[in-house]
Amino acid sequence: MNRAGALLLGLWSALAYGLLYAPVVVTVLFSFNAPRGRFNLVWQGFTLENWRHPFQDGALTAAFLTSLGLAVAAALLAVLLGGLMALALSRARVRGGRWIELLLALPLTNPEIVLATALLTLFVGLDLPRGPLTLLLSHSLFCLSYAALTLKARLAGFDPTLELAAQDLGAPPLEAFRRVTLPLLAPGLLAAMLLSFSLSFDDYVVSSFTAGETLTLPLYLAGAFQREISPQIQVLSTLVLLVSALVLVLASPPRRSPR
């Protein structure tokens, strides 16, 4: 490739990445803004005040913590159930296993609004009051397929004779699972956990149908934009961004040195 071509390609890439990260940059930038009035939308001047009191906005902090707890609980539940499904599908010869797998992948293509209305109908029909419980049930439900499929992919590369070897060396089945299968499955478990966490953390559609009076972060923010946008929103967003970037760096496998 000639130099002009390389330059053009570089510019094009820069533009693409610029667009990709522009909103992120704006968010980070405005977390340092000192707004006048209730809407942190116009750049006024630099301040560290917002970062000094990240949890000053009480309602925002409450919604943030609700979402955090919900996402962790939903991720744990989804990974537990999805992991068991993945184990069953990859180990035992389940009758009609292929159909079960298809049923597992189907929710991925299902529009979220369909799931949301179905869940609402179900909860109303069961006379289940909408709140934290229904939120947890519905969030772990839509995370389940992702978790199960992620773990199934991880299990596909798992040599089942390793577990037999552990038993042969004197470890009872459960101990063999704990000492061999679980550590080898750990990267898959972490990936499924992170995926489920972020799916639940930023979910709006399903939450809006099943939350009742409970406010998750996305629900709170959607409402807040009509009343007030505090700079703490940007501060918390930046924090979340930092945490997820950190997790991504930690979770990416280290480059193996060639033998």
Place this chain on the structure above:
Amino acid sequence: MALRDTKRQINRPIRHWWTFRGQAIAEQWLDLLPRVLTEPATLNGCVVADPPGAAEVIGLRQVSRRFDGMAGVEALSLSIAAGEFFSLLGPSGCGKTTTLRLIAGFERPQSGSVLLQGHDLTDAPPHRRPVNLVFQNYALFPHLSVWDNVAFGPRSQRLAEAEIRQRVGQTLEVVRLSELARRRPHQLSGGQQQRVALARALVNAPAALLLDEPLAALDPDLRRTMRSELKRIQREVGITFLLVTHDREEALSLSDRLAVLHQGRLEQVGSPRQLYDRPRSAVVATFLGAANLLPEGNGGGMRLLRPERLRLSATPPEAGERGLRARVRELAFQGATVEVRLCSDNDLSLIAIDTTAGLPDHLRVGQELWCRWDPADSHLLETPSP
């Protein structure tokens, strides 16, 4: 004639035993001899091919395991003694791996029983059996170092940390891997991984070590090296080795005794020499090496003549010798030996193997000559070929 053959066949291994295992065992054998001649030796009503001299470590009694459309074993009985290097030899699908899995506890027989050190452990799970298996693909734990792989068994036994350290260190020395203890399996060569697999099993001091085609994944040169390594290690630790293989050279060179399996059934058990020289059936004869099978009589009987027992010469057989007139079809020079394929006047395919030095000069394809042999070097098979 047939009876004399049978008697000699039984007499030979006894002399062999005698020089090997001492007077007492020989006498015990001589006591048994009349019964051996008239009926097969029995143990718990099951036919056992060779009663072992020392205490039985592995005993299979009429074990059957069938699969739909898969290789199984059928009424298999075996008795393997302490300290023996025993091989199960057979083509793929003959049931030898199933046999190993039955002993290790990964399969349960539909009938029959599995005895380990005299205890009936037919239904015991793998972790309660005093045997360890070296898997064909080694099945090393990729997330653990060499040291931790080897320490896996002792830790399962909840041994004291000091004893674990001592045992693992010692075992790594036996397999000569002490320097690589901190490596992960993927940082090792195939031969080194093989040693880790051996060490990981040996460290538990099992009653018997089960080896599933342990050398199959190695390239030929390494396989030869590891073969003598295996023998050395077995001599050093003195543990019973049960090797499953389809490689006859491996089985013949390593084993004290070996068994040939065919379609899930035991064809014959004996010393390598016994099985090579005096096979009972055509299956055993051909599986253990190149074989000339000459028809004997009209009942479908067969006489085995190993290619290296055949002498090629321009002159007809002398008194007491047998011979066939044949034409050379093919000559294959193999360095130390030459393989000669011939076709006799009565249309039999013959194969002769001789040292390069022992062959008549100027041997050419198309040449007519005499194949001669001493009748004592041939052997009448018991079971006619189907």
